[in-house]
Amino acid sequence: MTIKLHCFGESGNSYKAALPLELSGLDWSPVKVDFFGGAARTPEFRAVNPMGEAPVMIDGDIVLTQSGAIQQYITDKTGKFGGGAADKYEVLRWVLWDNHKLSSVAGMTRFLMNFLPAEKRPLEVIGFSQGRLAAAYSVLNSHLEGRDFIVGDGVTNADFSCCSYLYYPEPFGFERKDFPHIDRWLDNIAALPGWKHPYDLMPGSPADRA
Amino acid sequence: MTIKLHCFGESGNSYKAALPLELSGLDWSPVKVDFFGGAARTPEFRAVNPMGEAPVMIDGDIVLTQSGAIQQYITDKTGKFGGGAADKYEVLRWVLWDNHKLSSVAGMTRFLMNFLPAEKRPLEVIGFSQGRLAAAYSVLNSHLEGRDFIVGDGVTNADFSCCSYLYYPEPFGFERKDFPHIDRWLDNIAALPGWKHPYDLMPGSPADRA
Numbered sequence: 258m259t260i261k262l263h264c265f266g267e268s269g270n271s272y273k274a275a276l277p278l279e280l281s282g283l284d285w286s287p288v289k290v291d292f293f294g295g296a297a298r299t300p301e302f303r304a305v306n307p308m309g310e311a312p313v314m315i316d317g318d319i320v321l322t323q324s325g326a327i328q329q330y331i332t333d334k335t336g337k338f339g340g341g342a343a344d345k346y347e348v349l350r351w352v353l354w355d356n357h358k359l360s361s362v363a364g365m366t367r368f369l370m371n372f373l374p375a376e377k378r379p380l381e382v383i384g385f386s387q388g389r390l391a392a393a394y395s396v397l398n399s400h401l402e403g404r405d406f407i408v409g410d411g412v413t414n415a416d417f418s419c420c421s422y423l424y425y426p427e428p429f430g431f432e433r434k435d436f437p438h439i440d441r442w443l444d445n446i447a448a449l450p451g452w453k454h455p456y457d458l459m460p461g462s463p464a465d466r467a
Numbered sequence: 468m469t470i471k472l473h474c475f476g477e478s479g480n481s482y483k484a485a486l487p488l489e490l491s492g493l494d495w496s497p498v499k500v501d502f503f504g505g506a507a508r509t510p511e512f513r514a515v516n517p518m519g520e521a522p523v524m525i526d527g528d529i530v531l532t533q534s535g536a537i538q539q540y541i542t543d544k545t546g547k548f549g550g551g552a553a554d555k556y557e558v559l560r561w562v563l564w565d566n567h568k569l570s571s572v573a574g575m576t577r578f579l580m581n582f583l584p585a586e587k588r589p590l591e592v593i594g595f596s597q598g599r600l601a602a603a604y605s606v607l608n609s610h611l612e613g614r615d616f617i618v619g620d621g622v623t624n625a626d627f628s629c630c631s632y633l634y635y636p637e638p639f640g641f642e643r644k645d646f647p648h649i650d651r652w653l654d655n656i657a658a659l660p661g662w663k664h665p666y667d668l669m670p671g672s673p674a675d676r677a
Contacts, residue, residue: 308564308606323567326560350536354518356566357533381591396518 260285262327263305263313265292265461267372269364269421271312272455273324274331277417279458280451281335289460293372324421325352328414340413347408351415359393362386363422367429371463387430394436401438405445412449420446424454427463470495472537473515473523475502475671477582479574479631481522482665483534484541487627489668490661491545499670503582534631535562538624550623557618561625568603572596573632577639581673597640604646611648615655622659630656634664637673 262278264271264287271290278285290296290311297309306313306322314321314330321327332339340348366386369378397419400407407415423431423443433440446452456462472488474481474497481500488495500506500521507519516523516532523530524537531537542549550558576596579588607629610617617625633641633653643650656662666672 307610308568321556321560323560323563325563326556329559330556346531346536346540349539350531350533353533353535353563353566356563357571358518361567361571379591379595381589382595385589385592400517 258284258317261288261315262286262459263288263290263302263315264311264459265290266456266459267425267461267463268292268311268459269360269367269425269455270310270324271459272424273360273417273421274312274314274327275455275458276452277328277331277338277414279453280412280449281331281337283331283335287459292461293466325356325414325418328352328417332414338412338414338417340409340411340415344408344413348413348415351407352418354396355415355418355421358389359397359419360421362390362393363429363431366390367422367425367427370429371427390430394431394439398436398438401442404438404442406442412446416442416446468494468527471498471525472496472669473498473500473512473525474521474669475500476666476669477635477671477673478502478521478669479570479577479635479665480520480534481669482634483570483627483631484522484524484537485665485668486662487538487541487548487624489663490622490659491541491547493541493545497669502671503676535566535624535628538562538627542624548622548624548627550619550621550625554618554623558623558625561617562628564606565625565628565631568599569607569629570631572600572603573639573641576600577632577635577637580639581637600640604641604649608646608648611652614648614652616652622656626652626656 260278260283262275262285264275275287292311296302297311303309305320308322310322312324312327314327321330328338339345366383369383406412407419420443423439433443470488470493472485472495474485485497502521506512507521513519515530518532520532522534522537523532524540531540538548549555576593579593616622617629630653643653
């Protein structure tokens, strides 16, 4: 049975689930959430996901939301991306850190700077968030010094989480050249066989609305 | 061997780990992080936790940060608070949701409103964050209608995560009376044998600095 992932290209949170689905070799297909058309706020979508968020994964009777939970499901099903036996807590720790400090703030800041009309942008919020993000980039960059991936020797859910918003072209204050270890690590992930950019992996991109 | 939790009373993230440690019956003791004295930024603390955060759990050779990872460690060690066999992803989903949407924003907003000098408070950030929090409280309140706990019939790590900032007296925009299901659920958690308020469970409170 094909796993369905309700997602959209602009969503880094969706990418956190779509990328391991793609790289795992599982049979899956994306279903576009028309987020910018308000689909995430419709009663139909809320019935599947009361949190009103994307992604939503549907595998037969199993319906899951929150990308980190979907990642764990993929790992349990395939044995991939969970790291070695000793790495379990370290992977979880970085997934949580990402949800707390990196992608939650990056996703919001990118939204405010690129997907809101210029006159509605809350500039103090954007500046404040960029300050918090600078601290997060710095923590990640320091950790990646001398490492190819965040935990252990291969790619894990920690990488899929933390990279989620960092491949997007829309400006939100992150410059790869300022963080050389992050820059190199993003290239390591992109070099994995089958890797795709978010806009190539999932339906929907700013080009659709241009 | 006694588990040490480096924590401080004002930290809801610390409370997420301290409360299950206390209720699990494990042998543990808190070690005060003098956060307001700058301890989290010292080289000594950064050596234990490069993310510069509290809590940090030390159990023999095992050093763990991120409250959600510590919760999973406690669950693995005791068999408690993980819910039933079918609940694993649901518990993880709410822990992640909390890290993403609730406690990360609530903790920051409470900090800005109570622990920064009045003239340094970024009012636009506070207002924006309170708007995001209102949506999160609403999601949680709706979910708790007709339920005693977030997942299944007993307390889990989902509850310990989501409640973490909601017992504090310092104002940050959350009023229990506005969310009757949250209000009842907080009473359910507080009625668990051995429950303690954050300021009674961990060292450090605003009263120390008054």
